[in-house]
Amino acid sequence: MAQRKRLSQHNNTQTSSQLKRRSSSSLTQDEDEEATFTQPSTSQVQRGLEKLSQAQVDQKTAEVVQYFLMKDQKKVPVRRAELVKYMVKDYRTIYPEIIKRAARTFEQVFGLKLVEIDPKQHMYILVNNLETPARAGPVECPTNPKTGLLFVVLSVIFMKGGIVKENLIWHTLKKLRVDPGQKHEEFGDVKKVVTDEFVRQKYLEYLRIPHTEPVEYEIRWGPRADLEVSKAKILEFIGQLHEQDPRSWTQQYREAHGTQTPGQASRSSSQR
Template identity: 75%
Template sequence: MAQRKRLSASQGSQSKRHSSSLRSQEEDEDGSFTQPSVSQVQRGLEKLTPTQVDQKTAEVVQYILMKDQKKIPVRRADLVKHVVKEYRNVYAEIIKRASTTFEQVFGLKLLEIDPKNHLYILVNNLDEPAPTAAPLVCPTNPKMGLLFVILSVIFMKGGMRGSGVRETLIWNTLRKLRVDPGQKHEEFGDVKKLVTEEFVRQKYLEYVRIPHTEPLEYEIRWGPRADVEVSKAKILEFMGQLYEQQPQSWTQQYREAHSTHSPTQPRGQK
């Protein structure tokens, strides 16, 4: 009888450990990673050598740079799961050192553009000269040029934050530029896929279903990356030159472009 009780207790303990392991795995998958406290970080650092922390920091920097080459935002959950791993208890210190490396070595700033889902991107540091503070102002890359046109249309037609335009307006505008979303383009390939998938994945755009529409319709909005990389004031200057008007002529857009919203402070982040 006593042996059966011990066996049952052992099985119960294993079951709890297994359940705990599954919960930990699920937390990694859904991104609900809880930052360790300051005291936990300090205790974790005491168990590691400076070389170990520096090596892990270098791995984090390399991972983020690799993602940034494709303009793919980095999820904190992926960073913890694939790179930080067993060093998660000192995550705060590692990400702090990585941020310092980006600023001092690369002249870049690591920003969290989505506090809810914990998405990070790299942008040019504010200490850099103005022309590089918004890399999409004068894009030389054809894809970025197309994106700049789309962002300009959305801003001029939507004006205020959080609003977009129906996708049909974007497609009609691109057709006027001889870029047909229904045909494969020599430079851009599948244009509709580029706009609604690639630019959305990179967080430059948001592709949002419009409720209560039949047939189903979507609108395209500025994404959080565009908020921190693209100067709305520069868009107005460009439009003013194009139409030979003062930027102040577009009252609503001018107010939005010159609001207190910081170009490198994503909405919702404090």
């Protein structure tokens, strides 16, 4: 009996180790894919296109478009390494052309813009086309509870100068009767949504504060939020909440209407 138990434990340990090795191996393969991938030159792309039919290029572009749309449903960024490995595959010599055609499809058909938010890791996301006045960013006017939660978190960060300790977020949410220590009927694990889901989606950055004991973390806006969220709208929201003119917060008003990211400036000018 004892021998059988030891054997079972050994098998479980072995299985766990195998899963960890497979997971580690998968990550390494993606990193290798990125390291070995060289962006094809214009002449290489041209030669690659000459070997393929129009139908083949269109089909591969359609597959890439569908892959991005599938990932975008959960707001998950797409790395170039995974795109080349799982979708582009043998068509890597015309990768730039496929991305260019996919970007054109997103803009013309879906009103979306394909944006590279991390040039080092070559990470892409889809955002609402910033040049289309009729389209509002998904976080400008919250229409569902989870988006509303994100809007509140971004508002706190913006009003406090761009970076806050995580405890301030939890304290604010408790005031709104959203207790991070309890399971919420709409959000489930609130802390996990904020520090994991919103971070993976690149709406937030969750960073350890150096030299703190016990360990502390800070939260700031992520690159997707910089592209999609209007600071002017956030200030309007805060003004309505406190029944004050948004201009009474001088620094925030200046940031929202003056020194903005290029994407936000484009959105603001298109909405006037």
